[in-house]
Amino acid sequence: MKPTNLNDPEYFHKVVDCQYACPAHTPVPEYIRLIADEKYTEAYMVNWESNVFPGILGRTCDRPCEPACRRGRVEEKPVAICRLKRVAADNKGDVKKHMPQGPFKPNGKKVALIGGGPASLTVARDLAPLGYEIHLFDEWHKGGGMMRTQIPAFRLPEEVLDEEVNYVLDLGIHTYFNHFVHSMKDEILSKDYDAVFVGTGAPSGRKLNLPGFEEAGDNIHIGIEFLASVAFEHKKSIGKKVIVLGGGNTAMDCCRTSRRIGGEDVKVIVRSPFKDMKASPWEIEDAQMEDIPIMNNMPPKEFVVKNGKLKGVIFGKVYADYSSGRRKLIPTGEPDVFIEADDVIIAIGQDNAFPWIERDLGIEFGKWDIPVLHEKTFQSTLPKVFFGGDAAFGPENVITAAAHGHQAAVSMHLFCEGDNLVTDRPDPMTNLYRQKMGIHEWMYDSPVVEDVRYKVGHEDKKKTLRDRKVEVELGFTALEGFKEAQRCLNCDVMTVFDDKLCIECDACMDVCPTDCITFIKNDEEDVLRLNLRVPALNTTQDLYVSETLPTTRVMIKDEDVCLHCGLCAERCPTAAWDMQKYMYSVTKTYEMEGCCSK
Amino acid sequence: MTYIKPTFRHPGLKKNKVGYVRADYEGAISTLCAGCGHDSISGAIVQACFEMSVEPHRLAKLSGIGCSSKTPTYFLSNSHGFNSVHGRMPSVTTGANMANRDLIYLGVSGDGDTASIGMGQFVHAVRRNLNMAYIVMNNGCYGLTKGQDSATTDFGSISKSSGLNDSFQAIDLVGMALELGATFVGRSFSGDKDQLVPMIKAAMSHPGFAFIDCISPCVTFNNNKGSTKSYQFVRDHQEATSTIDFVPHEEEITVDYEAGTSTSVALHDGSKIHLDKLSPNWDPTDRYSAVMRLQEAKLTGDILTGLLYIDPKSRGLHDLMKTSKRPLNSLQEEDLCPGSAALEGINAGFR
Known part of the structure; x- marks a missing residue:
């Protein structure tokens, strides 16, 4: 393998899994450290710069960062990044003066x-x-x-x-x-x-033109339209029995909204298996906690209307077959099911x-x-x-x-x-700086805490179901926020290796708790991956390869489960390893060269 | 303050035959200087014990005093341990071994602990062919007391504390062990795990006294230019007699060994040590050729490493003394006091 090119801004960026996974590349570990420091205003501003809506996203984000979080690869659950963002928003001081x-x-x-x-x-x-x-x-x-x-x-x-x-x-x-x-x-x-x-x-919610759709009239709603009319208080009630069709986040919002405006027996019915539902797991969980059953493998067939009034929906029963590589829903042969409903909400997608x-x-x-x-x-x-x-x-x-x-x-x-949109486009702004303050002392909290993910408190269900404006999640308290923030592994503090200083004493390799470092003869990547101290089987994570060392070996670090604990740098006698904080910022218009504001 | 080793381990760690992962053989985090060769040897011991599928509670680690003798804290936390008086590790090991012959004994010592204060103990352990692996972490200085020259500091070597040694010749522990009739003599380098790990495995399998002199640079006091025990010097002057491969008895041999240059030594338990010779005029089972090779290397200024000598017919101390096959500590009163009838029988034998 060729030595890793550290001048490529994307190499270290990729190591910060959360930031890399975030579409806006929000510097997550940076603001999490600020939260742990009780610098909520600063944490908010780091977010605001990058994603404009920290308070909103701290409650509603789809959280692509969390499945990417390295913590999820060394223990069960990732850092509760989204909820920490809300901690910054909830506790911030005057942010306007920083804008x-x-x-x-x-x-x-x-x-x-x-x-x-x-x-x-x-x-x-x-x-x-x-x-x-x-x-x-x-x-x-x-x-x-x-x-x-x-x-x-x-x-x-x-x-x-x-x-x-x-x-x-x-x-x-x-x-x-x-x-x-x-x-x-x-x-x-x-x-x-x-x-x-x-x-x-x-803005266009998909319809489901099954028999009876026209006749049912006002009792069939389109998900996003339903949510909008409730939000603007054009719609204030719904029937007692409600069926929500669809398995995405809109469906979850529709069923939970229904529970708050008169729906007593609210069901979500999806045509495919439960595990294929598109909704975020936490939103499904929240819906289930509000006594909303989710029934799966039941495609709707017909809206049943009697005397001009919706009576319910007829569903078929299917199972999913994945053998061909593409999912197929195959009827089980069981009889169709009729489920009563006063109202049906269709939340099956939007265009x-x-x-x-x-x-x-x-x-x-x-x-x-x-x-x-x-x-x-x-x-x-x-x-x-x-x-x-x-x-x-x-x-x-x-x-x-x-x-x-x-x-x-x-x-x-x-x-x-009048510039070229592609060639004049600014590169991201990046920076690496040393974190060493003294012996065993770094500018970040390097010890790895073992706490499991903290749960966030919920408002009393009796209260939230009565008033649709009462927020369900209470958010972390400042103390919970601190503890959860400490779970962050500081993946933006990079292990930077200088082959010229290395004396190949093996200290880093011996001390590394997760066996990330191997000194080995260079080879092709797929060969190397199998021959490291622990085989590097997660190919989405890069190998950090040094120049050839005096013993003709190379240092290879598998980035996969590095805890960024700094022990390699701590145990390195020559400072060939150093912990350096990597800042990566997507350049915004007002940061562009020759720009009036800067 | 980062001197806390996280407990998270790689989720992909492999288990050995007794169901443990390598992490199960680790110890506390080292408090030796960063980059100390001793830590690397500790790492090699961890690796060797993991690969040998040693059950940690079947091993006893013993040491004396010194930087080297601190290391048992840094490996095999779940094994028996004894940090003895300075230089007295061989005697304590002898006692322990006499009481319970069923454990694997791993002694760790340093150049001071072995070549100075413990010399009298060391030579007798060799002479008795005590069944143990004896590793000297040899850094050629007294690291724990600010790096003064030790008895293994080479003539002409320069160290940070003592400067040039132009007074005394060094004791060569390997040469001495050979002279004293040791049945397993090896030399290695902390920075060469490929050689060290199989050598430790072989040493632990050897029935008798297995001696490894492991050069281990002292990064703080003896890793400077002019030192003969620095990483740089050892790498530049290391001459390996052979590559070494240890094959436990139950494993198939998977490597092809070239005829003529390779030697295979079978151990009593069926394990094999394969040595792919790099050195001519040398036979690892011939003590005379080992001594000669060692002298030749001395003349050329090379540091000869590898498994230099092994006696495949070695018999350990218990065997020599014809002691009970059962560990002495497991003998009960009825075994030790078989009763007056048995005494009568013995007495009758003398009449």
Whole structure:
């Protein structure tokens, strides 16, 4: 194998599993350390820089970081990263003074943002400090987009949402609320906007056109529409018996919302096996705790309507066959089942919808009516129009929308400056610095604690089911937050090896608690992987390979289960190993070279 | 403060035949200087015991005083241990071995503990062919008392504390062991685990006194330029007599050994030691050739390593003394006092 190229910013980035997995590459270990230090405001700002909505995401994020967390590879459960983020948001001081302070000197450029959700708000935040005049359009009376319409208040209190949306809007954004853009051509492109961003999400809930669908009328609801009308208090009640069709997070929100507005016997019924459900495990758990049974392997066949009123749904029974590689649902031959229902909510997916974009503007649409975009710049085929969030590549989540927003903002800024969107794109900002303070002393808490993941408290069910606005999760207390924060392995503190200093005494190899280090004759990667002290079978994790050492061997470190405990550096007599903190930051518009704010 | 070894271990650790993983053979975290050769030898002992599938409670580790003699704390936490008086480890081991012949005895000593204060003990343990593995962690200085020259400091070697040794010749423990009739004599280097681990395994299997002189650089006082026991010097001057491979009795031989250059030594329990010779005019079972090779290496300034001599017909102390096959500590009153009838019988034998 060739020696590892440490000049590649992605090598160490990949070692910080959580940050690497986060679409916005939030420096997770950095803010977790700040939380442990009770520096909540600073922890909040690290988040805000990177993901714009720490309080919202601390409650509702899809948490791609947690399955990636290294801790999950050495013990049972990962660090409760998402809940720690909320600790920062709950305990922060005055954060506003740390944010860019307007009014900003106008740069003479004007941009339009269609849709007021997380993607658009991120673009707004990133461009406002540069002096852009930003016009934001949204069909609802407040900003937030799907965070407001689709995430129920018992998971995300309105105050939290308002607060973080307003941090952005207060940067001097011109808002056009209650304004549905009907024509891209007439309302936007005909105006003098230098660039346009489309962040209109995936607003169209899928229907299930089974027999009886039309006849059942008002008693069949589309998931995201149902959630929006409850959020805006257009809908205040539902029948006692409710069936929710679908196994994603929207289905979980629908069933739990139903329990709060009159649903007593609420069931979730999925057509496939339980384990194939798309909903996050914790959301499934929360639904089950609210006495909502989840029935699986039951595809709906017919809505039964009598005398113009919905009576229930007929389901078939199937089992899943994976033998062909693709899942097939095969009828078991058992008789169909009729389940009574006063209301049915269909939450089986949602799609993009761009009826308001004329098809003769040069904005091309591809398969499934998704816009044709450059995957890094988010630029459409009409150069001044950019897309992001769910509107770009189909439904994802809030954190992905924020990540898109940052990149789209960079693109729009480059575009407005007349720069090349690809070649002039800024690299991430990275930095490595030593953590050594003295003998056995590092700037981070290197000892590895053995605590198992802390559970977060829940509000009394009697109370939460009575009022849909009462938040269910209480969040960690400051002490719980500290303890959970200590579980973080500080994966951003890198083990950096200098082959020129190594005397090959084996001290690091002998002391490493997880046998990550091997001194061995170099070979091809697949051969080496099998011949290390413990075979490195997790190929998603890199091998760190040194230059050839005097004994003609190389040092190989399997990054897989390194605890970042610093013992290798501690036991190294020549400081060939050093612990160095790696900072990796996705460059935002206001950090770009030649930029007015910095 | 990081001097805490996490308890998390690699989830992919392999189990040996008795169901333990390597981590089960570890000890407390070392308090020796970072980079000390002794730690590496501890690592080799852990590795060897794991690979040998030693049940930890069937092994006793004994030591005297010194940096080397601290190391039993850093390996085999679940084994029996005795940290004895300075230089008296061989005597304590002799006593323990007499009482319970069923344990594996691993003695750890240093150049001071063996070549100075313990010399009188050491030579008699060799002479008696006490069944034990005796490892000298030889760093050529008194590391624990600030690095003064020891009895194994080579003439002409420079150390940080004492400067140039232009006064005294060094005691060569390997040469001495050979002269005293040791039945297993090896020399190795802490920085060469490929050689050291199989050598320790062979030593633990050898029926009799198995001596390993292991050069172990003192990173703090004797790893400087001009020292003959530094990592650099040993690497530059190491001359291995052979590669060594230890094959336990129940295992198939999987390596092809080239005829002519390789020697296979069978041990009493059916294990085999394979030596792939790198050194001409040398036969590991011929004491005379071992002594000659050692002298030749001395003349050329090389550090001869490897398993230098082994007597395949070695008989340990219990065998020589024809003691009870059952460990003495397991003999009950009825075994030791068989009654007046038996006494009568013995007395009758003298009449």
